[in-house]
Amino acid sequence: MTFTTRFAPSPTGPLHLGHAYSALLAHDMAHAANGRFLLRIEDTDTSRARPHWEVQIYDDLRWLGLPWETPVLRQSEHLARYAATLDRLADDGLIYPCSCRRSDIRAALSAPQEGAPGPAIYPGTCRGRPISSRRPGDALRLNMRAALDRIPTPLTFHDSGPIHPGEHRVTADQLLTRTGDPVLGRKEIETPSYVLAAVIDDAGQEITHVIRGADLFETTALQVLLQKLINLPTPEYHHHRLIRDETGKRLAKRDDARAIAKYRADGASPADIRAMVGLKAP
Numbered sequence: 001m002t003f004t005t006r007f008a009p010s011p012t013g014p015l016h017l018g019h020a021y022s023a024l025l026a027h028d029m030a031h032a033a034n035g036r037f038l039l040r041i042e043d044t045d046t047s048r049a050r051p052h053w054e055v056q057i058y059d060d061l062r063w064l065g066l067p068w069e070t071p072v073l074r075q076s077e078h079l080a081r082y083a084a085t086l087d088r089l090a091d092d093g094l095i096y097p098c099s100c101r102r103s104d105i106r107a108a109l110s111a112p113q114e115g116a117p118g119p120a121i122y123p124g125t126c127r128g129r130p131i132s133s134r135r136p137g138d139a140l141r142l143n144m145r146a147a148l149d150r151i152p153t154p155l156t157f158h159d160s161g162p163i164h165p166g167e168h169r170v171t172a173d174q175l176l177t178r179t180g181d182p183v184l185g186r187k188e189i190e191t192p193s194y195v196l197a198a199v200i201d202d203a204g205q206e207i208t209h210v211i212r213g214a215d216l217f218e219t220t221a222l223q224v225l226l227q228k229l230i231n232l233p234t235p236e237y238h239h240h241r242l243i244r245d246e247t248g249k250r251l252a253k254r255d256d257a258r259a260i261a262k263y264r265a266d267g268a269s270p271a272d273i274r275a276m277v278g279l280k281a282p
């Protein structure tokens with residue numbers, strides 16, 4: 001299979017040095033393998049995605065010298081595809097509507113709970129609700145226990161990156177205690193969560209290598225579970241180091257000071273950006 005990777009930004013703010021590193025690394029690895037580099041716009045979070053950020057993404061990537069294939073997959077144009085998967089999961093009894101607000105979840109979690117203390121996961125308040133009771137404003141959650149009844153565990157995936165190299169095993173216990181019942185469909189009817197849309201599109205675009213920041217490593221267990229549930233292949237993963245500021249904090253969208261646009265305005269060249277993130281000239 002042809003080495004195929006993607007850069008999949010969400011147009012919710014300016015691209016910063018961390019994004020530049022991720023896009024350049026993915027591009028360079030595809031180039032070295034005689035493979036394909038795709039760009040995907042993950043704009044299903046309608047409350048945060050903005051057209052002007054998307055325009056800025058194209059502009060910054062062009063300036064960095066990254067060629068990508070067209071047409072670009074814009075997730076907002078494929079909502080029916082994600083909805084069909086949610087319908088299938090609902091028909092299989094694997095998802096349920098959830099009306100809990102963050103404050104409800106916090107309150108439920110602060111009440112004494114059975115079992116060992118673990119990370120704060122959804123306490124399952126709405127788990128018994130049938131899908132037919134979904135009202136506008138309800139999210140859709142995966143019933144993790146029901147999902148785990150359908151597929152053999154442990155799940156496995158391979159990471160070729162420097163931070164978590166090697167074969168990884170994901171156990172049922174890990175998914176129950178660390179992931180819980182994740183949201184797969186947002187409150188807005190017909191919009192999928194990032195985890196689900198990314199899994200569907202990675203398979204649809206025949207992505208062989210998912211190259212992305214180590215901040216998404218923890219999400220991989222859930223994504224591999226979803227691949228198994230909806231019968232999609234698991235790609236190779238490569239989680240790379242994060243670009244941090246001088247205090248050691250990883251860069252976030254609000255770090256406008258490190259936006260590529262800011263460096264451009266200050267007269268930096270694409271070669272300067274490569275050097276700043278520790279990549280060699282192409």
Ligand code: GLU
Pocket residue numbers: 008009010042194198211212216
């Ligand atoms: N859209 C995600 C983000 O901007 C990246 C998803 C991925 O690479 O899997 O953080």
